[in-house]
Amino acid sequence: MAEKTDTEVVIGGKVLTLRGSESEEYLQRVAAYINGKIAEYSKIESYIKQSTDLQSILLELNIADDYFKAKKQLEILQEELDNKDKELYDAKHNLITTQIKLKSMDETLRELQKENNENQKKIIKLETKLGISNSIDEARSEARNGKKQ
Numbered sequence: 001m002a003e004k005t006d007t008e009v010v011i012g013g014k015v016l017t018l019r020g021s022e023s024e025e026y027l028q029r030v031a032a033y034i035n036g037k038i039a040e041y042s043k044i045e046s047y048i049k050q051s052t053d054l055q056s057i058l059l060e061l062n063i064a065d066d067y068f069k070a071k072k073q074l075e076i077l078q079e080e081l082d083n084k085d086k087e088l089y090d091a092k093h094n095l096i097t098t099q100i101k102l103k104s105m106d107e108t109l110r111e112l113q114k115e116n117n118e119n120q121k122k123i124i125k126l127e128t129k130l131g132i133s134n135s136i137d138e139a140r141s142e143a144r145n146g147k148k149q
Helices: 024-042 052-148
Strands: 005-011 015-022
Touching: 005 024, 015 024, 024 052
Parallel strands: none
Antiparallel strands: 005 015
16 A cells, blocks of 8 residues: 655645645645645635635535546547557557558569579570571572572
8 A cells, every 4th residue: 555645735814734745845736736725726716705605615615626627628639649659559550550561562573583583594595596497598598599509
């Protein structure tokens, strides 16, 4: 269990001892927030004219209002964060899918390059054979032409 902290604070001009599991600095910040609210509303003439009990209720309502507004803002930010997390997940998923496709295409390209190289070798062999055949045919043709003359 967390250690309890006793801290003396001044709220509305009264010294109070707060006890909580939070740090002294945190408890002082809470007191400062309440004092700020008291100072803010003490400037409003209609607030000052109210009884102390009504002033306390109005102050409590305004602090609760701040709380619910902050809570709503937190919910909005959490929703935005969740949406960003989903977008990030989708982007990572798309990246992985694209990487897999790229790897597959790269393998296909290597296979096609290998096939192309083999076909180029076959073409060279066929051209070489064709060149030898043409040379033989030319030699025969020259030999025939030479006999006829």
